[in-house]
Amino acid sequence: xxxxxxxxxxxxxxxxxxxxxxxxxxxAKKLGVKKVYGMVHGIEGFLEDKLIELEDYLDDPVGIELLxxxxxxxxxxxxxxxxxxxxxxxxYEKVFEIMEKHNIECLFYxxxxxxxxTVKMLSDYAAAHGKTQRFMGVPKxxxxxxxxxxxxPGYGSAAKYIAASLKEIIRDNExxxxxxxxxxxxxxxxxxxxxxxxxxxxxxxxxxxxxxAIYLPEKVFDMDxxxxxxxxxxxxxxxxxxxxxxxxxIADGRYVCELANENVAVDAFGHxxxxxxxxxxxxxxxxxxxxxxxxxxxSTLQRAATHLASLTDINEAFQVGHDAVVAANEGKTGMxxxxxxxxxxxxxxxxxxxxxxxxxxxxxxxxxxWITEDGCGLNEGYEKYARPxxxxxxxxxxxxxxxxxxxxx
Amino acid sequence: xxxxxxxxxxxxxxxxxxxxxxxxxxxAKKLGVKKVYGMVHGIEGFLEDKLIELEDYLDDPVGIELLxxxxxxxxxxxxxxxxxxxxxxxxYEKVFEIMEKHNIECLFYxxxxxxxxTVKMLSDYAAAHGKTQRFMGVPKxxxxxxxxxxxxPGYGSAAKYIAASLKEIIRDNExxxxxxxxxxxxxxxxxxxxxxxxxxxxxxxxxxxxxxAIYLPEKVFDMDxxxxxxxxxxxxxxxxxxxxxxxxxIADGRYVCELANENVAVDAFGHxxxxxxxxxxxxxxxxxxxxxxxxxxxSTLQRAATHLASLTDINEAFQVGHDAVVAANEGKTGMxxxxxxxxxxxxxxxxxxxxxxxxxxxxxxxxxxWITEDGCGLNEGYEKYARPxxxxxxxxxxxxxxxxxxxxx
Numbered sequence: 001x002x003x004x005x006x007x008x009x010x011x012x013x014x015x016x017x018x019x020x021x022x023x024x025x026x027x028a029k030k031l032g033v034k035k036v037y038g039m040v041h042g043i044e045g046f047l048e049d050k051l052i053e054l055e056d057y058l059d060d061p062v063g064i065e066l067l068x069x070x071x072x073x074x075x076x077x078x079x080x081x082x083x084x085x086x087x088x089x090x091x092y093e094k095v096f097e098i099m100e101k102h103n104i105e106c107l108f109y110x111x112x113x114x115x116x117x118t119v120k121m122l123s124d125y126a127a128a129h130g131k132t133q134r135f136m137g138v139p140k141x142x143x144x145x146x147x148x149x150x151x152x153p154g155y156g157s158a159a160k161y162i163a164a165s166l167k168e169i170i171r172d173n174e175x176x177x178x179x180x181x182x183x184x185x186x187x188x189x190x191x192x193x194x195x196x197x198x199x200x201x202x203x204x205x206x207x208x209x210x211x212x213a214i215y216l217p218e219k220v221f222d223m224d225x226x227x228x229x230x231x232x233x234x235x236x237x238x239x240x241x242x243x244x245x246x247x248x249x250i251a252d253g254r255y256v257c258e259l260a261n262e263n264v265a266v267d268a269f270g271h272x273x274x275x276x277x278x279x280x281x282x283x284x285x286x287x288x289x290x291x292x293x294x295x296x297x298x299s300t301l302q303r304a305a306t307h308l309a310s311l312t313d314i315n316e317a318f319q320v321g322h323d324a325v326v327a328a329n330e331g332k333t334g335m336x337x338x339x340x341x342x343x344x345x346x347x348x349x350x351x352x353x354x355x356x357x358x359x360x361x362x363x364x365x366x367x368x369x370w371i372t373e374d375g376c377g378l379n380e381g382y383e384k385y386a387r388p389x390x391x392x393x394x395x396x397x398x399x400x401x402x403x404x405x406x407x408x409x
Numbered sequence: 410x411x412x413x414x415x416x417x418x419x420x421x422x423x424x425x426x427x428x429x430x431x432x433x434x435x436x437a438k439k440l441g442v443k444k445v446y447g448m449v450h451g452i453e454g455f456l457e458d459k460l461i462e463l464e465d466y467l468d469d470p471v472g473i474e475l476l477x478x479x480x481x482x483x484x485x486x487x488x489x490x491x492x493x494x495x496x497x498x499x500x501y502e503k504v505f506e507i508m509e510k511h512n513i514e515c516l517f518y519x520x521x522x523x524x525x526x527t528v529k530m531l532s533d534y535a536a537a538h539g540k541t542q543r544f545m546g547v548p549k550x551x552x553x554x555x556x557x558x559x560x561x562p563g564y565g566s567a568a569k570y571i572a573a574s575l576k577e578i579i580r581d582n583e584x585x586x587x588x589x590x591x592x593x594x595x596x597x598x599x600x601x602x603x604x605x606x607x608x609x610x611x612x613x614x615x616x617x618x619x620x621x622a623i624y625l626p627e628k629v630f631d632m633d634x635x636x637x638x639x640x641x642x643x644x645x646x647x648x649x650x651x652x653x654x655x656x657x658x659i660a661d662g663r664y665v666c667e668l669a670n671e672n673v674a675v676d677a678f679g680h681x682x683x684x685x686x687x688x689x690x691x692x693x694x695x696x697x698x699x700x701x702x703x704x705x706x707x708s709t710l711q712r713a714a715t716h717l718a719s720l721t722d723i724n725e726a727f728q729v730g731h732d733a734v735v736a737a738n739e740g741k742t743g744m745x746x747x748x749x750x751x752x753x754x755x756x757x758x759x760x761x762x763x764x765x766x767x768x769x770x771x772x773x774x775x776x777x778x779w780i781t782e783d784g785c786g787l788n789e790g791y792e793k794y795a796r797p798x799x800x801x802x803x804x805x806x807x808x809x810x811x812x813x814x815x816x817x818x
C-alpha cells in the first residue's frame with residue numbers, strides 16, 4: 001500500500017476490540033504503511049475529521065501489550081448509522097473528502113452487524129462512483145451473531161467472564177445450603193441471539209453442577225413451564241441458579257422485561273434497551289413460592305472485563321485486524337474477515353475475507369440442535385463449539401492493585 | 410493441644426474465608442493436633458453433628474492451594490444466631506456434648522459481627538459453667554466493620570474487585586463520549602458501614618479519573634444535593650460514573666431503596682435486605698434530566714470473585730486462622746485475632762488476640778475525617794489505609810478455561 005490507512009471502532013465495546021486495532025497497526029507496519037490513523041469515536045468522529053496517529057501510542061512493544069489489555073474502545077466508539085445514499089450523498093462525499101485529505105487508501109471498521117452495514121454502504125458508494133478507496137470490516141461483537149464467520153472476536157472473552165462469574169455466583173449461592181434454597185436468577189446480554197446466555201453452560205465442570213436452567217431468546221418463553229421448573233428445582237436442590245437472556249419473550253412477542261415496565265427506551269438503531277428481566281422473574285418467583293430470590297445482572301462487565309479475557313479471543317481479535325490489512329493490501333474491498341474453524345482437537349482456526357453483502361444486517365441465532373429438548377439447557381454440541389473459545393488467559397499488568405490500561409491523551 | 414479442634418464458617422461468604430480454614434489447618438498440623446474437624450454449615454450444622462475431617466481434603470499441598478482459590482464457604486455457612494442463654498441452656502449443652510463426643514478442645518469460628526457474638530456467648534457459657542473448652546474468633550467480613558482490628562480479611566479482595574471492575578465500567582461508559590453523557594450509577598454492598606463503597610475511590614489512577622462521586626451511608630443522603638451534583642457532572646463531563654452504598658438513607662432514616670419499594674424483606678438477624686438503590690436513582694435522574702442512565706449492582710460477585718482476590722488479603726486470612734490456633738494453644742479463649750498495622754511504607758501487619766466482648770456486635774464506620782467535605786468522596790487518608798490491602802494477586806488454577814475450586818464430597 002502506498003497511502004495511509006485509518007481504523008475505527010463502532011458499537012458496543014468488547015474486552016478485545018483493542019486487540020484488533022493492535023493487529024491492524026502491526027500488519028500495516030510490516031507492510032510499510034506510512035501512517036495508521038485512528039478515528040476518534042468511529043465514523044461519527046471521522047466525519048468531523050477527528051483522528052489520531054497510532055504511532056504516538058504504539059511505537060513500543062509495551063504500548064501494544066497494554067492496548068491488548070485495555071477494555072472498551074481505545075479510539076472511542078459511536079452508534080452512528082449511515083443513512084441511505086439517495087438524498088445523503090453529501091455525507092458520503094464527506095467521508096471520501098477526508099480520506100483524500102489524509103491520503104487514506106483504506107478504511108478498517110471493527111464492529112458488529114450495524115457497523116458492517118457502514119462498511120457495505122461505503123464500499124457500495126465507492127463502487128458506484130468510481131472511487132478507488134477500499135473498505136474492510138473487522139468482526140467484533142460479544143453477541144457472536146455475525147453470519148458466515150465461525151464465531152466473533154469479543155465473544156470468547158465475554159463467555160469466559162460469564163462462565164467464571166456464574167461459577168462464583170453458584171458457589172456463593174450454595175454456601176447456605178438451607179432446606180429452602182435461594183433462587184438466584186442471572187440476566188445475561190443478547191437481544192435476539194442467545195450466544196452469551198448459552199455461555200452459562202460453560203460454568204459446569206467436575207467441581208460445579210453448573211446453571212440449573214438456561215433460557216435463550218431463540219425459544220419462546222413459557223411462564224408456566226418456567227414456574228414449574230423452578231418449583232421442581234427448589235424441591236430437589238439446596239441451591240438454584242438460573243440464567244436468562246435479557247431478550248426472552250413470551251408467545252405474543254413481548255419481551256419479559258416489557259411485562260415489568262411498559263416504557264422501555266429505544267436506542268439510535270431502534271433497538272429496545274433491555275434490563276430488568278431477572279428482577280421481574282425473581283419477584284414473580286418470590287411471590288409465587290415464598291422462597292428467597294436474588295436477581296443479578298452482569299450488565300456492562302460482561303463486555304468490559306478484560307482482566308478475565310480469553311487469550312484465544314485476544315489472539316483472534318488481533319488476527320482479524322491483521323488479516324484485514326493483508327487482504328486490503330491484496331486489493332480486496334467490501335469484505336469482512338471471517339474466522340474459519342479447521343479443527344476441534346486440537347482447536348485450529350484460520351481466516352478468510354468474505355463479501356460484506358452476505359454479512360451486514362444478518363443475525364445468526366444459536367442453532368436449534370444445540371438447545372436441549374426441554375428448551376432450558378445446552379447440549380455437548382454447544383460445549384464442543386464454545387469451550388475452545390474461552391481457553392487461555394492474558395494477565396493484566398497490575399499497577400497499584402488494579403489493571404493498567406492505555407488511554408488517549 | 411492434646412485434643413482435636415473444629416473450625417466453622419458463618420455469615421456472608423467472602424473471597425478468602427477459605428484461606429482462614431487453610432490457616433487453621435496448617436497451624437494445627439504444625440502443633441500436632443490429631444484431628445481438625447470442619448463444621449458443615451457453621452454452628453447450625455454442628456448442632457446436628459454434621460462434621461467433616463479436613464485431612465480428607467488438605468493432606469496434600471495442592472489441596473491447600475486450591476482451597477485458598479475457592480470462593481464462598483467451603484464448609485458451608487449459616488446465619489444461625491445463638492439465643493440468649495437463659496431458657497436455652499439445652500442448645501448450649503448440646504454444643505459441649507458434641508465437642509466432648511469428638512474430643513474437641515477448641516472451636517474456631519470465622520465470621521463477622523454476628524458470628525463473633527456466637528464466640529462470645531459460647532465462651533461466656535463455658536466460663537459460667539466451668540467448662541474447659543476454648544472458643545476463638547477468626548475475623549472475616551467484606552464489610553470491614555469489625556472494631557479493634559485494623560481491617561478485616563475479606564475486605565481487601567472485595568475492594569480489589571470493586572476498584573478493578575469499576576475501572577472497567579468507567580472505561581466502558583466513556584467509550585461513546587457523546588455530548589450528552591450516560592449517567593452510570595453503581596450500587597455497592599454495605600448496610601451501615603461504607604467501607605466497600607469507599608473502595609470505588611481506588612479505581613482512580615494515572616490512567617483513570619475514577620468515580621465521579623461516592624456516597625457512603627455514614628452521611629445522610631440529600632436527594633437535592635445529589636441531583637445538583639449529577640447535573641453539574643453531566644454538564645462538564647462526557648461520562649459520569651457514580652458509586653452509591655446500598656445503605657444510603659435520607660434525613661428521616663429511610664433507606665433510599667425503601668423509597669422505591671416499601672416491602673423490603675428482612676433476614677434472620679432482622680437486617681433489611683437491600684437492593685434497588687441504583688435502579689431507583691437511575692430512574693429519578695433519567696426522568697429529571699432526560700439523560701440516558703444505567704444502574705449496575707455488583708451483587709454477590711463482590712464477595713465471591715476469588716479470581717480477582719488480593720494476595721495480601723489471602724495471606725492475612727490465612728494468618729488470622731493460623732494465629733487463632735497458636736493463641737488457643739497458649740490457653741487463650743473468648744478472643745478474636747486482630748490485624749495490627751505496623752507500618753505503611755512498606756506496609757506491615759502483625760496479629761494479636763483481643764477480648765471478644767469488645768468486638769461482638771460493635772460496628773465500625775468509615776472515619777469522618779476520610780470523607781471529603783462535600784460528602785461525596787474519599788481523601789488520601791482513606792487511600793493510604795486501603796491501597797496496601799488490595800495489592801498482589803494469586804492466580805486461579807484454570808481448568809477448561811474457568812477457575813477450579815475445591816468442593817466437599
